[in-house]
Amino acid sequence: MTGLALRTLRFHKGGFVASFLAMFLGALLVIACGGLLETGIHHAAPPQRLAAAPVVVTGDQRYHDTVEELVFPERIRPAADLADRLAAVPGVRKAVPDVSFPVTLNGEGSRATGHGWSSAALTPYRLTAGAPPAGADQVVVGAALADRAGLRVGARVGLLTHGTAERYEVSGIARGTDDGDALFLSDTEAARTSGHPRQADSIGLLTTPGTDPTTLARDVRRALAGSGTPLAVLTGDARGQAENPAVLADGGDLIPLAAAFGGLAVLVTVFVVAGTLGLSIRQRERELALLRAVGSTPGQLRRMVVAETLVLAAVATALACVPGPRAGRWLLGAFADAGVVPGSIAYRAGSVPLIVGIGTALLTAVCAALVAAHGAARTRPTEALAESGLQRRWFSIARTVTGALCLAGGTALALSTARSAGPDAGGVATPAALVWTAGFGLLGPVLARACTALLSRPLGAVSGLAGQLAAANARARTSRLASAVMPVMLATGLALTLAYLQTTESAGAERAFDESLRADLVVTSQAGGLTSDTLAAVRGTPGVAAATAQIPGTGYIETPRAERTGDGEEEASGPRPTKLALRGVTVEGLDRTTSYRAATGSLGALRGHTVALPTADATSRGLRIGDPVPFRLGDGSAVTLKLVATLDGRRGYETALIPAALMLGHTDSGLIPQIMVTAARGTDRAALTAALTARSASSPGLTVTTREAVTAAYSEQDDTQAWMAYLVLASVVGYAVIALVNTQILATTERRREFGLQRLIGATRGQVLRMTAVEAVLTATVGIALGILVAACTLVPAGLSILDSALPSGSPLILGTVLAAALGLTVATTLLTAGAVLRTRPGDGTTA
Incomplete structure (x- = not known):
């Protein structure tokens, strides 16, 4: 049966291409999300300003001995005089304290970071012009900052920092491997200006030749035992945490983000692959029925279908392994641009995401193949051909029970969403949407039949004979209609749920911020x-x-x-x-x-x-x-x-x-x-x-803004964070849309024989197209209705939790755009495919 399976691949290109594309994109998403998850676990940040120091000592930001891992948001600083103690550790050539403080160039508005001149050796920075700062009124400017601000040696520059304004003479220009906007004051002036004169942000250890950083780090930890202040001794990529403590605090956010995104992608992949593969197998019901009639056993049919699927899945996942890590890097960059994670976090993913992506794709494909082949395999040989011509077994007790359990789970999650605190509602609502989708998907034939019965009369009244024929086809082919409806429901439901959930969460945060603000003006400072x-x-x-x-x-x-x-x-x-x-x-x-x-x-x-x-x-x-x-x-x-x-x-x-x-x-x-x-x-x-x-x-640097401007700035900041949610929305819903198009093409191509028979008994090409158009509208309408139901079951509890309102917040244009896109894609894809099928001679379709 394996050899037969391989030979049949070339005779069903349409169905296999659709299944292949679904598996490829699913594996791509899972591999990308797996890479993000591993990156979050490593939260590696290669050092830039501290690159020349093999070992760095800084404050330990972690909240130790707690059930959940927490990170303190404010920097914990070691004492500056700790450098003398560290310099005595064998293998340390020099211990250099570093302080960092924000600086604004007066008149320019440019932001920079100030340091003491001695810490320039930690990058290292080297003078390309001028001399080090010899007095309290001199500054060395980084080459990148000097070029942008037009500064030269001897120029005077005003700096705003720590609530004061000072003027300095540019004594030199320095260039380092770090291209950041750095400037250097004398060590004494930097300690004063930073606001923490007796503390350092970190201490970089320059080592003697041949010293092993790992061994030195162990010796340093021993030397620091009992120092009082919680300290971290960092080597390798972890040194970036000393430059930017947000790596430790916000880098961990990448783990739940990637897990949620990946889980969503996996579940959508299961729906899409199972639906596409099931429809592809259903397209071959006559072929499988004939094999049963000539003596093939149910096990042989299952092995054939599984073998075909495994070949497709293996090729699809192997190809997805090439762009998968690149997609992960692109997503990490997009999250960093949106301010969700620090930009200094480096993408670190090994073989684990590839193994998980391949395993998920193969397991999903095999399970979908077994489910899809089950109906044909259990058919009795004497009923095989009749079964392929008329769908008698379109539902099962197991499917009914599983669907009912999913609806019960969705109800429980909806109640939990309504009882959740506002900011936490989204974390419960997203899985609730998927559970509702699974429930409605499993009960799809029942729901599709109910919706068809409800829409048949008005559809026939509006569209005449074409509508009546379309309704009759839908009633006779409930399973096919349900397969075509599910991708529409999935795309519509996820798009509406994720979009309105984000707008509702943003509205809740903005309302809370606005309600807490009673001032007319807000005074800040550069x-x-x-x-x-x-x-x-x-x-x-x-x-x-x-x-x-x-x-x-x-x-x-x-x-x-x-x-x-x-x-x-x-x-x-x-x-x-x-x-x-x-x-x-x-x-x-x-x-x-x-x-x-x-x-x-x-x-x-x-x-x-x-x-x-x-x-x-x-x-x-x-x-x-x-x-x-x-x-x-x-x-x-x-x-x-x-x-x-x-x-x-x-x-x-x-x-x-x-x-x-x-x-x-x-x-x-x-x-x-x-x-x-x-x-x-x-x-x-x-x-x-x-x-x-x-x-x-x-x-x-004092500035005065109005209350409205502050609210608008908060809203703009929230919109930046929301961009990340829309990126997830675009990725997952985009995959569902591709599945929608695939399914409609596959479902329409399957009807080549039916269209040929209609043409032979006298139907014109235009009549068949009108009937197909009405069926497409019916499919889209049923899918949209179920998608709206999924969204409503999710968004109503979320709205009650966040806004104390059953209606979500957001523009009606979102609803209009999603519904128009779902209807337009379904109808356009169906008509284009039907038009291509109808270009052949009617007799060719009956013998295909």
């Missing part, structure tokens, strides 16, 4: 932040009714060891801290610049070591006003805060508040990023904006 003196000056400006500092960040509520109970598992793996959105604020005027209101306690007591927690978090932990709260701030500092208030807020968007004075000492910049200003009644906003802008003389 110099990296604002000082407390600037806050006082803003409050004293005529026309200002209230001005409060806001410092966004992240905090963690810890579980006291005395309260940890259970079966010992938590004790073994560590506590499960609660991660919270945190905001440092000043309480004066807080009620007039924000919507924060105390449900219990008083926000006026937010002074010293205090905290205001969301009501849900305080209640879940049994905390009352006045209770101590064990807390971790963004830089890993452990503090005990007194609970002085609880806050109600939109579920999933709650924020905890602490005093700004406490928060400032635990941020990277140590400055206030924004001041919220509410104008006094009757004050002209334009005049107040001008008065506040005039403060820039004493507060360099």
